[in-house]
Amino acid sequence: MPERPLLYFVDDDTVANRLFLRAGERLGYRCEVFTSATECLEALERQVPALVLTDLNMPGMDGFELIRTLAERFSQLPILAITGQSTVERAVQAMQAGAADFLKKPYELRELDMAIQRTLRFSAVSAENRRLKQRLQREKGARDMAGESPAMDEVNRMIDKLAAVDCCVILQGGSGVGKELVARAIHERGPRSDEPFTVIDCGAIADTLLESELFGHRKGAFTGAERDRTGLLESAGAGTVFLDEIGNISDAMQVKLLRVLQERTVTPVGGTEVIPIRARFIAASNRDLAALVARGEFRHDLYHRLNVVTLAIPSLAERREDIPLLVRRFAEEFAHKYDRPVRHFTGSVLQRLQQRPWEGNVRELRNFVERCVIMSDGDHLEPLDEPAAPAARPANVFGPGGGSPETLEEMELRYIREVLDSVGGNQRQAAEILGINRTTLWRKLRTVEEA
Numbered sequence: 001m002p003e004r005p006l007l008y009f010v011d012d013d014t015v016a017n018r019l020f021l022r023a024g025e026r027l028g029y030r031c032e033v034f035t036s037a038t039e040c041l042e043a044l045e046r047q048v049p050a051l052v053l054t055d056l057n058m059p060g061m062d063g064f065e066l067i068r069t070l071a072e073r074f075s076q077l078p079i080l081a082i083t084g085q086s087t088v089e090r091a092v093q094a095m096q097a098g099a100a101d102f103l104k105k106p107y108e109l110r111e112l113d114m115a116i117q118r119t120l121r122f123s124a125v126s127a128e129n130r131r132l133k134q135r136l137q138r139e140k141g142a143r144d145m146a147g148e149s150p151a152m153d154e155v156n157r158m159i160d161k162l163a164a165v166d167c168c169v170i171l172q173g174g175s176g177v178g179k180e181l182v183a184r185a186i187h188e189r190g191p192r193s194d195e196p197f198t199v200i201d202c203g204a205i206a207d208t209l210l211e212s213e214l215f216g217h218r219k220g221a222f223t224g225a226e227r228d229r230t231g232l233l234e235s236a237g238a239g240t241v242f243l244d245e246i247g248n249i250s251d252a253m254q255v256k257l258l259r260v261l262q263e264r265t266v267t268p269v270g271g272t273e274v275i276p277i278r279a280r281f282i283a284a285s286n287r288d289l290a291a292l293v294a295r296g297e298f299r300h301d302l303y304h305r306l307n308v309v310t311l312a313i314p315s316l317a318e319r320r321e322d323i324p325l326l327v328r329r330f331a332e333e334f335a336h337k338y339d340r341p342v343r344h345f346t347g348s349v350l351q352r353l354q355q356r357p358w359e360g361n362v363r364e365l366r367n368f369v370e371r372c373v374i375m376s377d378g379d380h381l382e383p384l385d386e387p388a389a390p391a392a393r394p395a396n397v398f399g400p401g402g403g404s405p406e407t408l409e410e411m412e413l414r415y416i417r418e419v420l421d422s423v424g425g426n427q428r429q430a431a432e433i434l435g436i437n438r439t440t441l442w443r444k445l446r447t448v449e450e451a
């Protein structure tokens with residue numbers, strides 16, 4: 001038979017203690033009672049119970065202080081506050097201090113029973129939730145950041161350091177090296193991990209839109225602003241904002257962003273109110289920001305505000321030893337995604353893959369493996385070098401209507417549009433399939449629209 005749960009009860013009133021002892025035993029619990037918070041803390045050094053019930057008004061260390069101390073030292077121990085003056089305010093205060101629930105005095109046996117059961121259940125659910133979260137975190141970590149090279153070990157060490165502090169960071173590295181993944185890891189390994197991680201692709205959003213995206217707008221602020229809209233910086237809460245492709249924002253926008261970082265407030269477009277911003281900022285650029293500053297193409301004041309720490313992410317060519325691990329990871333990921341057997345490249349193919357330039361870095365490698373998983377038929381993955389042709393496209397150099405031949409540019413655009421259509425216009429997904437970053441995709445589309 002499982003042991004009966006142990007409850008600690010703290011009240012300076014000995015009559016209340018006797019009553020509880022009798023009630024608790026009748027409900028089938030083992031109970032210990034204490035007439036002061038200090039006695040209870042001493043007992044906790046010897047044994048941790050399933051639940052602590054405490055009165056709030058006590059001489060010496062009162063119930064609130066005891067709750068706070070317990071929440072700090074035994075963060076997973078559930079606490080039930082017993083309040084004589086049953087004001088909502090005191091109950092709220094007790095819960096803010098760390099109590100899971102409260103019970104009004106005097107209580108009936110049934111009320112005590114329900115309150116204890118509720119608190120124990122709540123604690124069990126929270127513990128399960130924590131366990132699942134940790135598991136998810138571990139699995140996510142394992143899935144996300146693959147790499148065993150000394151270069152990636154160093155990146156991982158830096159991520160841990162940056163996760164522990166709350167400063168601005170610039171992530172520098174070529175397209176597809178994993179800057180977003182690193183930013184996410186900094187967020188997830190730090191104290192803000194329960195808050196949102198917000199990606200803002202500065203390069204893919206037109207300048208006029210960027211301001212309203214970031215700061216929000218008020219109804220009627222401009223044509224098309226039919227209702228108020230909360231900006232991304234505000235809805236990011238106390239999470240992390242990842243400003244991707246920061247090197248691409250206009251000078252005017254740089255000035256506005258600098259003000260946000262300095263004052264930690266925003267005013268929505270067309271509004272007057274000042275909204276506080278609590279998020280942490282991580283910026284990324286695949287262009288050398290310091291060089292852009294030197295050439296006068298990026299504001300030095302914004303650069304210095306952001307550049308508390310710059311972390312350079314090495315290109316894939318600088319860590320070729322990671323390629324086999326990445327390939328294996330992606331081969332398994334896509335085999336599951338497309339419901340295909342898990343297959344790998346032969347050793348000699350893998351060696352050849354390690355020698356390739358991989359200018360598009362990990363993204364290019366990932367897309368390559370995805371194509372190979374889809375297209376290979378044998379026991380091993382075959383190194384298919386050509387991008388997969390769109391399914392129903394005839395091998396015909398003439399335009400779709402059989403007219404004059406297409407230029408390379410036209411063909412590229414047609415292919416981009418087909419891919420975009422196939423993913424319902426989702427530019428991020430389309431860029432992944434095309435093996436280019438979102439800014440390049442956006443530029444290509446814009447060039448055509450402007451022509």
Ligand SMILES: Nc1ncnc2c1ncn2[C@@H]1O[C@H](COP(=O)(O)OP(=O)(O)OP(=O)(O)O)[C@@H](O)[C@H]1O
Nearest residue numbers: 144145146175176177178179180181286362363437
């Ligand atoms: N170390 C890694 N392990 C596993 N997957 C990775 C790793 N690095 C990058 N990837 C994958 O490669 C792709 C590109 O990564 P990510 O978007 O983070 O790169 P980026 O540097 O932010 O790219 P861009 O400059 O285009 O914004 C993503 O699908 C990501 O999951």
